[in-house]
Amino acid sequence: xxxxxxxxxxxxxxxxxxxxxxxxxxxxxxxxxxxxxxxxxxxxxxxxxxxxxxxxxxxxxxxxxxxxxxxxxxxxxxxxxxxxxxxxxxxxxxxxxxxxxxxxxxxxxxxxxxxxxxxxxxxxxxxxxxxxxxxxxxxxxxxxxxxxxxxxxxxxxxxxxxxxxxxxxxxxxxxxxxxxxxxxxxxxxxxxxxxxxxxxxxxxxxxxxxxxxxxxxxxxxxxxxxxxxxxxxxxxxxxxxxxxxxxxxxxxxxxxxxxxxxxxxxxxxxxxxxxxxxxxxxxxxxxxxxxxxxxxxxxxxxxxxxxxxxxxxxxxxxxxxxx
Amino acid sequence: xxxxxxxxxxxxxxxxxxxxxxxxxxxxxxxxxxxxxxxxxxxxxxxxxxxxxxxxxxxxxxxxxxxxxxxxxxxxxxxxxxxxxxxxxxxxxxxxxxxxxxxxxxxxxxxxxxxxxxxxxxxxxxxxxxxxxxxxxxxxxxxxxxxxxxxxxxxxxxxxxxxxxxxxxxxxxxxxxxxxxxxxxxxxxxxxxxxxxxxxxxxxxxxxxxxxxxxxxxxxxxxxxxxxxxxxxxxxxxxxxxxxxxxxxxxxxxxxxxxxxxxxxxxxxxxxxxxxxxxxxxxxxxxxxxxxxxxxxxxxxxxxxxxxxxxxxxxxxxxxxxxxxxxxxxxxxxxx
Ligand SMILES: Nc1ncnc2c1ncn2[C@@H]1O[C@H](COP(=O)(O)OP(=O)(O)O)[C@@H](O)[C@H]1O
Ligand SMILES: [Mg+2]
Numbered sequence: 001x002x003x004x005x006x007x008x009x010x011x012x013x014x015x016x017x018x019x020x021x022x023x024x025x026x027x028x029x030x031x032x033x034x035x036x037x038x039x040x041x042x043x044x045x046x047x048x049x050x051x052x053x054x055x056x057x058x059x060x061x062x063x064x065x066x067x068x069x070x071x072x073x074x075x076x077x078x079x080x081x082x083x084x085x086x087x088x089x090x091x092x093x094x095x096x097x098x099x100x101x102x103x104x105x106x107x108x109x110x111x112x113x114x115x116x117x118x119x120x121x122x123x124x125x126x127x128x129x130x131x132x133x134x135x136x137x138x139x140x141x142x143x144x145x146x147x148x149x150x151x152x153x154x155x156x157x158x159x160x161x162x163x164x165x166x167x168x169x170x171x172x173x174x175x176x177x178x179x180x181x182x183x184x185x186x187x188x189x190x191x192x193x194x195x196x197x198x199x200x201x202x203x204x205x206x207x208x209x210x211x212x213x214x215x216x217x218x219x220x221x222x223x224x225x226x227x228x229x230x231x232x233x234x235x236x237x238x239x240x241x242x243x244x245x246x247x248x249x250x251x252x253x254x255x256x257x258x259x260x261x262x263x264x265x266x267x268x269x270x271x272x273x274x275x276x277x278x279x280x281x282x283x284x285x286x287x288x289x290x291x292x293x294x295x296x297x298x299x300x301x302x303x304x305x306x307x308x309x310x311x312x313x314x315x316x317x318x319x320x321x322x323x
Numbered sequence: 324x325x326x327x328x329x330x331x332x333x334x335x336x337x338x339x340x341x342x343x344x345x346x347x348x349x350x351x352x353x354x355x356x357x358x359x360x361x362x363x364x365x366x367x368x369x370x371x372x373x374x375x376x377x378x379x380x381x382x383x384x385x386x387x388x389x390x391x392x393x394x395x396x397x398x399x400x401x402x403x404x405x406x407x408x409x410x411x412x413x414x415x416x417x418x419x420x421x422x423x424x425x426x427x428x429x430x431x432x433x434x435x436x437x438x439x440x441x442x443x444x445x446x447x448x449x450x451x452x453x454x455x456x457x458x459x460x461x462x463x464x465x466x467x468x469x470x471x472x473x474x475x476x477x478x479x480x481x482x483x484x485x486x487x488x489x490x491x492x493x494x495x496x497x498x499x500x501x502x503x504x505x506x507x508x509x510x511x512x513x514x515x516x517x518x519x520x521x522x523x524x525x526x527x528x529x530x531x532x533x534x535x536x537x538x539x540x541x542x543x544x545x546x547x548x549x550x551x552x553x554x555x556x557x558x559x560x561x562x563x564x565x566x567x568x569x570x571x572x573x574x575x576x577x578x579x580x581x582x583x584x585x586x587x588x589x590x591x592x593x594x595x596x597x598x599x600x601x602x603x604x605x606x607x608x609x610x611x612x613x614x615x616x617x618x619x620x621x622x623x624x625x626x627x628x629x630x631x632x633x634x635x636x637x638x639x640x641x642x643x644x645x646x647x648x649x650x651x652x653x654x655x656x657x658x659x
Contacts, residue, residue: 052561084564096555101577101652111563162563 003028003202004049004170007063011041011048014056016273018044020226023300026170029200031193033217033234035210035249039270041226042206046172050089051079067169085115088163092175094156098147104131104158105143111165130161134191153184157191164195170202171195178208185209189216210249214238219306222246225270225281232306240316242308244286247318280310288312288320328642335638339631343396346630347389350623356381357405357621379405381623392627401628406620411628414613420503421491422602422609426594428525429533429601434587437537438576441544441583446571448549457545464538468597472531472604479527486527489606493520532601536590543586547579554578581652588644592637 002025011019019041026032034042048059049071064072067086071079091097099107108127112118118126124143131139134157147155156176163171173192177185193216196203205217213220213234220237222230222245230243241247248266268285277283283293292311300307312320358375359367376382380391395402401411444456480488491505492498496517498508506525509517551557552575560574599611606612610633617625 047558050562052558080564080566082564084562089562091555091559093555097559099556099560099574099578110565114564159559162559 001068002026003030003067004204005063005065006049007061009045009048009059009061009064011044011053011060012058018057018226019048022223022226022228024221024228024231026202026204028169028202029196030219031196031203031205031217033213033220034204034206034223035208035213035220036223037270039225039272040223042223043174045223046089046174046204046206050083050087050172051076081115084111085166086168087170087172088166088168089172089174090156090159090163090176093179094159094176095147095150095152095179097159098150098155100147102146103143104145104147104150108143108158108162108165111162115166126165127161130165131158133164133195134158134161136161152180153188156180156188160188160191160195164199164201167199168201170204172204172206174206175208176205210238222249225276227281227309228300228307229282229309230303230307231300232303232308236305240305240314241318242303242306242313243282243310244288244314244320245282246308247314248287288322290322331642331645338638339634342631342634343393343627344389346627347392350618350621350626351385353618353621355621357623360619360621361406392624396628396631401631402624404617404625405622406617406625411625412632414625415610415629415632417503418608418610418613420500421505421607422595422598422611424504424506425525425528425532425601425607425609426591426598428529429531429594429597430536430587430590431533432529433533433536433540433590436533437540438544438583440537440541442548442571442576444541444545445548445552446567456541460538460541463534464542466534468531468535468600469604471534472527472601475527475531476604485523487520487524491521491524491607492517493524496520528601528605528607531604532594532597535597536587536594539586539590540583543583544579547582548575551575551579577651581648584644584647584651588641588647591640595633595637 004026006025007023008021009019009023010017010021022041022045024032034045036042044053047053049064051071053059061072064070066082069082071082074082098104105124105127108130109118109123112123112126116126127143128139131142136142136154136157142150142154142158147158150158160176171192176192177188180188189212192203192205195201205213207213217234219231219233221228222237222243224245230237230241230246232242232246237246238250241250245266252266266285266287271277271281271284277294278297279295280286280289280293280298283289286293290312296311298309298311300309301313303313312322315321356376357379358372358381362372373382380388383391392402401415403410404414407414440456440460444453447453476488479486487493492509496509496512496514498505498512498514498517501508501511505521506518509521548571552571557570557575560570565574595611598609599615601607602609602611603615610629614626614629614633616622617629
């Protein structure tokens with residue numbers, strides 16, 4: 001049985017469906033990459049999973065299972081026992097994700113106290129160990145430091161230390177390196193993958209960097225305008241993308257895409273609240289668009305390796321199946 | 324930190340000069356003089372009048388009078404009251420504890436309820452509760468102190484008979500002023516019922532004086548809180564699995580407090596203005612009532628000296644607020 005099972009998760013803000021019937025699974029020890037342009041609903045999906053979508057946002061799902069527990073019907077108090085302990089999350093902007101009013105040590109030990117009931121010397125010892133694990137030099141001094149005294153890379157290490165404090169079974173990393181310098185990006189990514197292997201965590205890695213996905217991920221889910229449009233194991237997705245959107249993403253790989261807000265090979269942008277098309281959401285931008293694509297919304301169809309939300313999924317040669 | 328305080332003091336000197344000039348000019352602009360007021364309706368012998376004015380130094384040209392006031396002040400001498408013959412400073416020190424006690428209680432009331440109201444409104448944003456709390460705050464803010472004091476007196480003192488109308492304590496008690504703070508002195512005196520009486524006397528004046536600061540603190544807390552609740556680190560705190568209460572009170576409030584502390588400091592100035600009215604309504608024997616009485620008696624030295632002392636107080640408090648700001652905010656602390 002998979003570690004995380006999400007079925008038909010939707011998130012609406014008023015009339016706007018930011019996430020629409022998203023389904024995927026993550027297995028123990030698996031790295032699932034999630035890619036897609038900005039605004040495609042990656043973060044909102046993860047926040048919904050963590051129970052962090054506030055009213056007026058509305059979350060619904062057919063199933064939300066984690067490690068044999070039903071998150072969908074769990075009370076808030078029950079969810080808070082799991083969130084932060086078994087499922088942890090790190091964010092894009094580490095610097096602003098740390099509370100400026102408290103020391104690194106205080107913020108680290110807060111988690112230890114909450115979930116592991118550690119306090120005093122034991123908490124401090126564990127906090128030091130954690131800072132060592134994320135390779136922060138001079139850990140003892142860092143415990144007393146305030147976030148504004150840290151660099152971006154250092155804050156992200158602290159965030160990671162906080163996230164792995166209780167040995168989570170699943171770690172969600174939402175663009176963990178986007179805000180960092182290129183040299184630091186590689187270090188942080190290496191650290192994450194290392195920790196994932198050591199602790200046999202499931203890891204959901206959201207990134208714009210397809211090179212990173214190629215290197216570390218086992219499987220990929222591609223999101224577009226609030227939907228999953230393709231899932232596929234990793235080497236396959238690079239060789240034989242099935243969805244035109246995935247194909248466009250791949251051909252637009254810049255050396256180190258920072259932001260990748262726009263795709264060179266696809267004209268236009270991700271449709272927002274007011275300009276979502278009726279049929280396939282990619283139809284206004286798709287180079288292979290057919291009349292059916294404009295009228296009808298495609299389901300997720302099974303492909304040789306995974307799934308794709310396309311009536312005319314691409315063949316092994318990268319050509320649409322309508323010829 | 325030291326240079327910071329020095330820099331602040333440099334700004335203070337011209338402020339002080341301005342205040343002395345203003346106090347002097349205003350009190351001399353009011354028609355009448357101390358001798359005329361003391362004599363009242365009776366016939367005034369011009370010879371006696373001249374002699375009295377000369378004795379008080381009021382026959383000299385204004386610029387000379389101002390000069391004497393200024394030089395005296397620089398030597399730490401604020402002169403003495405024309406009415407009581409007591410040094411202004413010792414009168415101030417005798418009456419100040421009453422105002423201090425009232426102000427502390429009013430600020431305590433305003434801070435506790437203002438923070439609570441602001442936090443509740445922010446966390447229940449857009450709900451009926453939010454609108455009710457903020458509506459009440461706006462009403463409180465626009466309430467004229469005099470009218471508000473009378474309403475409370477009529478309701479609680481006259482109709483319900485719960486609280487006394489004036490003074491600091493029932494007349495039956497004779498409390499030796501040790502600290503000047505009635506709450507402490509009554510406790511020290513060991514007289515039965517005295518402390519309760521002091522508390523009952525404090526309640527209404529504190530509410531009246533604290534209402535405007537309460538409203539200001541509530542509004543500031545709400546808006547500051549709303550801003551902080553949108554921050555990334557609040558999302559982090561929630562992702563840790565912390566309870567809603569802990570996120571709000573530990574992670575959000577500490578950061579939201581910085582602008583609120585400034586506002587609380589600024590309210591101290593307003594508070595002293597409010598104290599003048601409140602003390603008058605409740606016959607509270609403090610600085611406010613003292614100044615009002617002195618103005619109506621044209622007791623020039625008291626008015627001039629008193630205003631200066633009050634101004635000093637406000638400046639010192641604002642300085643303290645700045646220091647406190649650095650204590651709450653580590654970024655500022657390290658920048659210095
Ligand atoms: N709290 C919110 N209220 C309204 N719309 C939101 C909110 N959060 C996100 N959205 C919208 O949902 C969409 C998906 O956002 P997001 O998940 O952040 O995209 P990304 O894939 O870049 O992480 C965007 O159009 C965004 O504007
Ligand atoms: Mg995002």
